[in-house]
Amino acid sequence: MTATTTLTARALLLDMDSTIVNSEAVVERCWRRWADEQGLPADEVLRVVHGRQGWATMAALLPDRPMELNMADNRRMLEQETADTDGVVPVPGAPAFMAAIAALPHALVTSADIALSDVRMAAAGLAMPSVRITAESVSASKPDPEGFLKGAAELGHTPEDCIVFEDSEAGIAAGRAAGMRVVGVGDRAAEFAPTAHVRDLTRIRVEALPDGIIALHITA
Numbered sequence: 001m002t003a004t005t006t007l008t009a010r011a012l013l014l015d016m017d018s019t020i021v022n023s024e025a026v027v028e029r030c031w032r033r034w035a036d037e038q039g040l041p042a043d044e045v046l047r048v049v050h051g052r053q054g055w056a057t058m059a060a061l062l063p064d065r066p067m068e069l070n071m072a073d074n075r076r077m078l079e080q081e082t083a084d085t086d087g088v089v090p091v092p093g094a095p096a097f098m099a100a101i102a103a104l105p106h107a108l109v110t111s112a113d114i115a116l117s118d119v120r121m122a123a124a125g126l127a128m129p130s131v132r133i134t135a136e137s138v139s140a141s142k143p144d145p146e147g148f149l150k151g152a153a154e155l156g157h158t159p160e161d162c163i164v165f166e167d168s169e170a171g172i173a174a175g176r177a178a179g180m181r182v183v184g185v186g187d188r189a190a191e192f193a194p195t196a197h198v199r200d201l202t203r204i205r206v207e208a209l210p211d212g213i214i215a216l217h218i219t220a
Contacts, residue, residue: 005196005218007181010161012101012214013151016110016117018050018167019185020094020201021124025087030080034073038062050188051168053111054078056141082116088123091185093201098126100206104214107131107151111142131155143170145178163216183218
């Protein structure tokens with residue numbers, strides 16, 4: 001017998017990369033290049049990159065490196081990632097999931113900037129939510145909760161009424177720090193104790209209930 005969990009919320013806050021858009025191939029290509037430039041083991045770098053803005057990843061990996069170098073590399077890598085859409089596809093179930101929540105309160109909360117989020121959502125064939133929190137919107141990168149708190153505020157809902165969808169350690173920590181429940185998406189997310197976990201978005205059925213309640217029926 002398959003177990004189903006139901007969570008209810010009034011708003012949903014969605015990370016982008018590896019949560020609704022599979023951009024792992026691009027991320028790996030770009031960060032392996034950077035790791036080689038810095039003489040760092042690529043696998044070690046790739047364990048840290050997910051969920052954070054690029055400069056925050058660099059600061060975590062090279063704590064003594066001047067921040068201006070991190071910011072310059074961050075700009076260069078954003079340009080590389082924005083120009084590279086080879087292999088960018090929706091996470092399984094994402095098109096149906098996004099269609100199911102299209103008329104419900106939801107926001108994108110991503111560490112990507114506006115240009116990169118535009119390109120990746122388009123490459124994956126997903127509609128951009130009308131509310132979007134990007135790198136330009138915040139002063140701190142995940143795992144700081146600022147992005148999720150801003151997303152909730154723009155939607156007009158309290159943190160307790162929001163559910164976050166995330167794949168990474170930094171993102172799940174940010175959602176929890178914001179006082180929100182977190183649905184972890186993908187194999188990586190299972191390690192970080194989200195409220196609920198799914199392999200992909202085919203495992204979620206969305207139901208709009210009376211009084212603005214969103215029911216998420218989650219199949220393990």
